[in-house]
Amino acid sequence: MDLEQRIEKYAELLVVKGCALEQGQELYLNAPVQVVGFVRTLVKKAYEHGASYVTVNWHDGLVNRYTYDNAPLERFEHLPEWSAERANSMARNGAAVLTILSEDPLVMRGADQAKLVARTVAAHVDCKEYYDAIDFGKMRWCIAGAASEQWATRVFPETSPKESVARLWNAVLDASRVDEDPLAAWDKHQSSFAARKQWLNDQHFVALHYTASNGTDLVVGLLDRAHWEGGGQEGADGIYFFPNIPTEEVFTSPDRMHVDGIVYSALPLIHHGAPVEDFWIRFEGGRAIDYGAREGADILKGIIETDENSCRLGECALVPFKSPIRNTGILFYETLFDENASCHLAFGKGFPECYENGYEMSCLELLNAGVNDSATHVDFMIGTPDINIKGIHADGSTTNVFVNGNWAHDVL
């Protein structure tokens, strides 16, 4: 199979499995102009699979960067009405959402953090209908990558741009399990997630205890009525979709009030294109009370102080060191890929789908139950090759979950 054929199969995977587009449904496609050829393939595939209308929301990282560097702060404190209405109308129309990531991961390096934070909060407030529909399973959505020259030359600075793009495409496709029959490969992938989640849920751990040689020593409390998710998920209408392609993580929303100890980063965190490197965070009673970084401490501060609850965890995810993504041996500088190569935690919003009847609860009800709520959700990687994780049972006994960076038990 040549690269072009693989890319076409990948486009089909994103439309059919990723956002599970139905006959007669609209598609909202967030796409960078750099990968116009791939976007055209996606639009074509969407219509072939019965899309009633495809709306492409094009954007360009460099144009955005010029805007952040030149427009005043107040322009980022609200979205233009038309822009919010575009997103919200997609929720009302029951569109599926497909978001393609291709930007230079460092395009926002050095940009004004106050503007970036203001924009994150504004989007969350002004596009409430849209984000609620996504968070509460009313819309199916999928985020996936596509190799642009800008991204590829960042990952492979040593080869020619053309060669770097081909290399990154192959890495994206390998990581996304695009073989002769990717639809079947993802069905199989899903079965292994089901077995892993079953095992974790059956343990009824009250907390996880992380330790690693870099100094990490952290206890993350788990909620009695929360459970583990991973792979695809069911929307409120029962239709199955894959919000992330690739995905290797099994995750839950931890108890927002019970996180204690210290954790050290395993990989850089790239936030809005700005890197945070070699950082640590100390938690007490669920709150990040202290932190430091070799580079980008201001970025980390911006994330933690986005709003009242952004200093608390919304996600706790387990990813084995052995995975197709780690096997590529590449640091993608892109959370979608790098988070699936490493155990991670996330500041900010938790997941209703990880809580019993969470889709029927309000954000406030979830918050009171221990599932965090915030305008932001930012992953950071903590999974070193030597990380050990013990599950703590209600009686204080423990069971190994991870030993030396990989699952302690084969459950498949």
Added chain:
Amino acid sequence: MDLEQRIEKYAELLVVKGCALEQGQELYLNAPVQVVGFVRTLVKKAYEHGASYVTVNWHDGLVNRYTYDNAPLERFEHLPEWSAERANSMARNGAAVLTILSEDPLVMRGADQAKLVARTVAAHVDCKEYYDAIDFGKMRWCIAGAASEQWATRVFPETSPKESVARLWNAVLDASRVDEDPLAAWDKHQSSFAARKQWLNDQHFVALHYTASNGTDLVVGLLDRAHWEGGGQEGADGIYFFPNIPTEEVFTSPDRMHVDGIVYSALPLIHHGAPVEDFWIRFEGGRAIDYGAREGADILKGIIETDENSCRLGECALVPFKSPIRNTGILFYETLFDENASCHLAFGKGFPECYENGYEMSCLELLNAGVNDSATHVDFMIGTPDINIKGIHADGSTTNVFVNGNWAHDVL
């Protein structure tokens, strides 16, 4: 000067002279994704010249084509609310508008004309605030070209894509008078327009009589209180801008009730990417009452029957055969360029700026005064190398305006 430097000067020309962007003003940039590099240069220049915010409305011809081929007719009968609001809000915010043309001119060949016509009418109705602001001088706007591979390979199919793009860029820049100092070149160009318009207005012609060896024999009535425009124009606030770059035409809105005779095309008409070739139109009392074409008669029918008044003329434009655009020797397949290489007429909407106090009149008042109104405005080229045009005075006497395709009198 190398090509890159010329393109940068051109970008500055479009921002500074084209839409005359002011300090603190917004810019609304309609741009095809194919020329992302040029669009970035424009955005950069706009911020350098004091733009408060640049909104880029990206689009792609092929994605549009897939949409026309797959989405049902009713999707084209109204614009999504957010899309209309985006345009209308630009009018309310007093933005300048810059529209870049780069699409493959034939991308819509064979597309459903009913959908294309429905979309034209819907845009006019739903974006009334926006189009009124443009038509009545409340917003400054500029339309210009940029060489994409899709367009370039259509114009120069015989060379490699890369070479074709360079050739088309050079042709666009030559046609747009981009030399060492394009801002000065356009000031000079404007002075020659002023002299030409003065001469025409001083003649007080009541009609023009067109004849050519291809059979053209047409009398176009002129309105007593209309005048000739050309080059740049003043907005309602007195700021000067160039709605078209390039521009070589001197034009007016003729009497919508007095056009009689037959006219033959001099160049193909490309409408929404679909070609009409070797066509003729017969007028009586201002109305197109009969027509024919070797190819694309259905396209012509779609234009003429768009609405009640689209069968009448809104524009009559004089362009000498000797011009930088004709000198390139190229058929651009793009009205912006080809209309400036040939005398032309246009079906549809007339120009308030060509009528005395037209900016203060309503569309209906203008219509009653003889200036046509319609949802559409479509140019078609009639200027053969041998065209003769006589101006008819109120007393029946005549003065030569064009002899053998060029101005009969040197007035500079």
